Amino acid sequence: MSLQDPFTDLKIERQDSGFYEGYNLPIALVSKIAVSLLVLWALVWPLNANDTLRSWKSGLLSEFNVFYNLSVALFAFFLFVVALLPATGRMRLGGDDERPEFTNFSWFSMMFGAGLGVGLMVYATAEPLGLWQSNPLTMSGEVAPKSAEAIQGAYRYTFLHTGFHAWAIYVVTGLSLAYYAYTRDMPLTIRTALTPLLGEYSNGVAGHVIDILGVVATILGVAVTIGYGVSQLVDGAFLITSAQWLMEGVMKPSTSGLIAALALVMMMSTLSAVSGVGRGVKYLSNLNLILSLILLAVFVFFGSFSFAIRIYGQALVDYIVNFIPLSLQAHSPMSQSEYAAALPPEAVPFVAELFPGATDAWDTRDSFLAGLSGDVADLPDTTKQAAYDAGTPGRLFGWQSGWTTFYWAWWIAFSPFVGLFLARISRGRTVREFILGAVVAPSLVCFAWMTILGGSAIDLELNGDADGAILTASTTATLFVTLSEMISGHLLIIISFMCVVLTMTFLVTSADSGILVMNTIMSGGAEKTGVMHRVLWGGLLTLVIGTLLMAGGGGLEALTNSMIIGALPFSVVLLLMCVSLAKAMINDLRRARHEENETET
Structure with missing residues (x-):
């Protein structure tokens, strides 16, 4: 007896006319109301919002830090099992005879663009340098901070945060959406990935809730990315112009500087989103790639390239050897x-x-x-x-929740955006190609970026040339301070200006892509959405970031706290995606086997 056919009758109601024509009204309205309430709260009661978000985040991490970390480990193990099993790995995202829409070079190039963004601009130097000073190996007393021996631990955890686990978060979303879209001809929207579990309930309230969680996660993930980006933008602008109004205190971007940079970025992002993917995002992505290669070349020629290459090889082996122990590290708070x-x-x-x-x-x-x-x-x-020494478990929890869990929340919040992108460019690929290509290849690029830029910063401090200048710089200023230790004069001004432009273009592409993805989800998977709605969401995103920046006194605490909180429910959605995809694949293989038996008889 054959299995029942899979549920594919996904009917997402859309308005036939009016302002919300083409959109699902409950998703659009609830998403906007939720975001608007967050804006009003941070605007009217900024201190209360900041303190409450801090308290919620602290309580959430106390209860769910282990959940966050083991969930991400499960995503990675699940995908590698699916890729390596012959039956599931050879399944194709499309018809049996369908071949990839893009060449391998184009496919890898687009994934490079998705993986190399504001986060890497901010953290390429700051993270390896920060972890060189503090990581689980230094806190347990195995090695001394800021020593040659501490470099191994620094890059072990740098690779953890930007490697296979991190990209697995994106690929769970991307593979789930691509599988149903290209093998079952279903829309590219978040609820589609849970149809094997929800069935007809996907068309009701349950489906709406899933899509709303996707919209909220995306806006918070994009908000944090832009928050860090505009801070780095102000740091770079101050280095070039020396305009005092951009800074306050000891090299801290002023609130007025942050708001001015935010307004400029979001105005450009909204214009780009209105122009559509084919024009705005495409041209900016090409510019990003060119400027990124120039920046990389500067570090190759003027930085510590031989030091970085040596680190790359050693750190990659160390990361692979410790992959399973790193996956299973999950700490609870110490009473x-x-x-x-x-x-x-x-x-x-x-x-x-x-x-x-x-x-x-x-x-x-x-x-x-x-x-x-x-x-x-x-x-x-x-x-x-x-x-x-007795407090080591408590320190390990604090470190993990401040570093690793922050990263996992960031990647989870960004996964609806990048997952949809990966799904759109991967039609015709086998499941094995998609998983290994989208997990391994971008990770290796991120590793190279982190070792070439971050290795130069560490080497400058390790040999005493920087004399602590890079170590004492703020997170978003580290890149510019590192450049100032490597080069000087007109070349420094030119490269710093280029970094400001690169950060700007990364910010614009992140924001406009996020706006487009949010509108795609609210319209039930439609690729073309209303111009006014893109403008409206551009304005709402600007207000979210601006009000949370002010609530945090010009800092990023309120933004990051809200993201960690908002990413938790979507992490549950990602776990359900794994269960759902496993069920769908098993049943599809059983159907195919049954059809083969029927044909033979």
């Missing part, structure tokens, strides 16, 4: 009672004084010991050392 149980008996009476510093992920052993006073300072050195 004061757990800490007390790990202390030497003579230190237990001082647990309240010792606990905060010993479990602070951003505090060093030396600063912890130097900060002790009174009777605690009179404890034997061995006891004080043991008190610090």
